[in-house]
Amino acid sequence: MKKRSKPKVAFFDFTDCEGCQLQITNMGDTLLELTELFDIVNFREIMSEKSDDYDIAVVEGSISTDNDIKRIKGIRERAKILVAFGSCATIAGVNGIKNRAPLELARQRVYGDKADTVNTIKAMPLDEVVKVDYYILNCPPYVPEIIAVFKSILIGKPYPLPNYAVCVECKMNENVCRYEKDEECMGPVTRAGCNSWCINNGNRCYACRGLVENPAADGAKDIFLKYGFKAEDILKHFTLYNDPQGEKKYDREFK
Amino acid sequence: MKVKYAILEKQDLYRWVEYLKIKARLYAPKKKENLFVFGPVKNADEICLDYIPTILPPKKYYFPQKEKLLEFSIKPFKSEKAIKEFEEYILFGVHTCDIAGIQCLDVVFREYPEDPNYLNRKEKMTIIGIECFKYCDKYANCTSMGNNVPRGGYDLMMVDLGQNFIIHINSEKGERLVVELDYIKEAKPQDLAKLENFRNEKKKMFREELNAPLPEVYKAFSEYESFHSEVWNDVGRRCVACGNCTAVCPTCYCFDIVDELELTLNDGLRYRIWNYCQMDDFAKVATGEDFRKGRNSRQRHRYYRKFKYPVDKYNRYFCIGCGRCSRTCMADIILIETVDSIVDPANAQNYKGLIKNMPEVCQITQDTGACDDR
Numbered sequence: 001m002k003k004r005s006k007p008k009v010a011f012f013d014f015t016d017c018e019g020c021q022l023q024i025t026n027m028g029d030t031l032l033e034l035t036e037l038f039d040i041v042n043f044r045e046i047m048s049e050k051s052d053d054y055d056i057a058v059v060e061g062s063i064s065t066d067n068d069i070k071r072i073k074g075i076r077e078r079a080k081i082l083v084a085f086g087s088c089a090t091i092a093g094v095n096g097i098k099n100r101a102p103l104e105l106a107r108q109r110v111y112g113d114k115a116d117t118v119n120t121i122k123a124m125p126l127d128e129v130v131k132v133d134y135y136i137l138n139c140p141p142y143v144p145e146i147i148a149v150f151k152s153i154l155i156g157k158p159y160p161l162p163n164y165a166v167c168v169e170c171k172m173n174e175n176v177c178r179y180e181k182d183e184e185c186m187g188p189v190t191r192a193g194c195n196s197w198c199i200n201n202g203n204r205c206y207a208c209r210g211l212v213e214n215p216a217a218d219g220a221k222d223i224f225l226k227y228g229f230k231a232e233d234i235l236k237h238f239t240l241y242n243d244p245q246g247e248k249k250y251d252r253e254f255k
Numbered sequence: 256m257k258v259k260y261a262i263l264e265k266q267d268l269y270r271w272v273e274y275l276k277i278k279a280r281l282y283a284p285k286k287k288e289n290l291f292v293f294g295p296v297k298n299a300d301e302i303c304l305d306y307i308p309t310i311l312p313p314k315k316y317y318f319p320q321k322e323k324l325l326e327f328s329i330k331p332f333k334s335e336k337a338i339k340e341f342e343e344y345i346l347f348g349v350h351t352c353d354i355a356g357i358q359c360l361d362v363v364f365r366e367y368p369e370d371p372n373y374l375n376r377k378e379k380m381t382i383i384g385i386e387c388f389k390y391c392d393k394y395a396n397c398t399s400m401g402n403n404v405p406r407g408g409y410d411l412m413m414v415d416l417g418q419n420f421i422i423h424i425n426s427e428k429g430e431r432l433v434v435e436l437d438y439i440k441e442a443k444p445q446d447l448a449k450l451e452n453f454r455n456e457k458k459k460m461f462r463e464e465l466n467a468p469l470p471e472v473y474k475a476f477s478e479y480e481s482f483h484s485e486v487w488n489d490v491g492r493r494c495v496a497c498g499n500c501t502a503v504c505p506t507c508y509c510f511d512i513v514d515e516l517e518l519t520l521n522d523g524l525r526y527r528i529w530n531y532c533q534m535d536d537f538a539k540v541a542t543g544e545d546f547r548k549g550r551n552s553r554q555r556h557r558y559y560r561k562f563k564y565p566v567d568k569y570n571r572y573f574c575i576g577c578g579r580c581s582r583t584c585m586a587d588i589i590l591i592e593t594v595d596s597i598v599d600p601a602n603a604q605n606y607k608g609l610i611k612n613m614p615e616v617c618q619i620t621q622d623t624g625a626c627d628d629r
Contacts (some may be wrong), residue, residue: 120573
């Protein structure tokens with residue numbers, strides 16, 4: 001059988017913690033299996049070689065400076081396929097918290113008397129600047145989903161994101177609902193696909209995968225209130241990862 | 256069948272459980288945090304026979320959440336092989352409501368074209384039920400649905416008579432699990448009299464939970480006004496579309512089919528996976544149209560799928576009264592309240608959290624005492 005040439009993959013990072021890429025290095029044997037199918041040409045966490053010749057760009061982090069915009073546009077031009085990798089790249093993630101305050105205040109807080117030397121713009125997911133072909137959600141990404149997306153890329157099919165709540169998977173796993181124990185959870189409004197990873201392990205859902213297309217922000221707020229949470233705290237649960245989605249999906253309910 | 260009723264002394268329960276474990280894989284209700292789940296039995300003392308309905312119904316064993324249907328390969332030639340080897344298993348300590356749930360799915364999956372996966376799994380199943388003599392909690396509506404008492408569909412039915420269990424033998428499959436055991440004896444007339452007595456006492460305690468008898472509920476659901484009732488808007492406003500109500504329902508049977516390739520990109524598995532009418536995209540079609548837009552119409556659909564459509568189609572209510580959907584709903588959408596409000600809109604005003612504030616009917620949900628006496 002003729003061996004097909006392997007697509008070249010490059011990893012890049014913007015405003016982030018690089019923890020998503022670390023997830024790839026944590027894959028163990030599966031990473032070796034993936035290297036049978038792909039050539040990794042750029043990945044600063046695991047190799048020193050670099051290359052500008054790649055087919056697939058896997059990009060972590062959100063866009064938060066003018067330079068970022070220039071750089072991501074360059075990557076988009078060189079790559080045939082662009083994959084947004086992790087919460088920061090797909091939904092702006094925790095970086096989006098900055099957008100809730102005036103930019104000037106954020107700059108002062110972070111850089112103090114050096115603030116003038118730093119360029120900063122609002123934190124954005126990649127698709128506000130360039131076209132994104134595949135999304136790998138989660139903070140950090142869920143390994144089975146990373147593999148599923150890479151398989152979709154190889155066979156040239158889209159990877160449709162589930163448009164139902166984390167609760168769907170959580171119930172299939174037969175977890176005791178956190179609300180049953182009077183504990184908060186963003187599961188009812190958060191996009192599934194992580195197999196309720198956090199709740200399976202005794203944690204709560206932080207909505208790191210972004211909200212479903214049409215979240216019932218109103219109903220969710222009522223539930224939170226009923227369980228004794230204050231409106232401003234509930235809003236924080238929504239904005240922790242999902243600031244850019246506020247205008248469309250939940251801001252109205254909290255005004 | 257020679258013996259119709261048998262007696263098992265309580266001190267022999269664990270001995271019998273050990274015996275059942277040898278016969279087949281044994282699944283029984285066990286404690287999970289403050290709730291219960293069906294699970295494989297390692298030690299007999301894990302079993303909780305005094306329990307409120309488990310998070311998921313035993314449905315997960317005959318219609319699993321994610322079920323492998325077939326294996327396929329692309330090279331050297333396109334081929335597929337159906338997965339149809341299943342092992343014998345026993346569901347132990349199943350409530351009468353859940354047995355009614357199995358009967359409902361039986362009707363659905365036996366309809367042409369029959370569902371071979373369900374039928375194969377069903378054939379390997381033995382059901383050992385247990386009859387309840389106290390209410391689970393305020394969410395159950397089993398009496399209204401007629402499922403608070405055994406109505407067939409099981410192999411063996413246990414009734415706790417105090418010092419011992421009386422076991423109704425309802426099939427040859429069940430009979431094989433109790434005959435030739437020297438510690439399970441034929442029931443005597445006084446045991447049967449005691450059972451009769453227990454059932455009479457039970458009748459006094461179990462009252463219909465819905466305001467109206469079932470035929471009236473069906474009639475109300477058949478009326479034009481009910482379909483456009485304000486109740487659905489209220490329910491839809493509270494609903495967050497988490498899908499919990501449909502996930503835990505013993506009679507929901509919608510599924511989706513997914514193919515998963517291995518990393519070789521040559522071999523793969525085809526699964527079917529639970530799918531719910533409460534999901535946003537459930538009734539969306541390729542052109543972008545959505546036949547059931549809005550959480551109000553999706554919730555309404557769920558209720559009609561329990562109290563109207565299956566009655567027309569199968570002459571059977573698909574609510575079995577376990578109360579799981581109400582128990583699991585974080586938005587307090589309570590089935591009893593919704594149905595009563597549809598039957599008589601005046602009730603809609605009276606409710607609004609009324610059930611939430613009612614005292615617990617019994618105490619077995621509390622941590623203490625759930626399994627102590629066994």
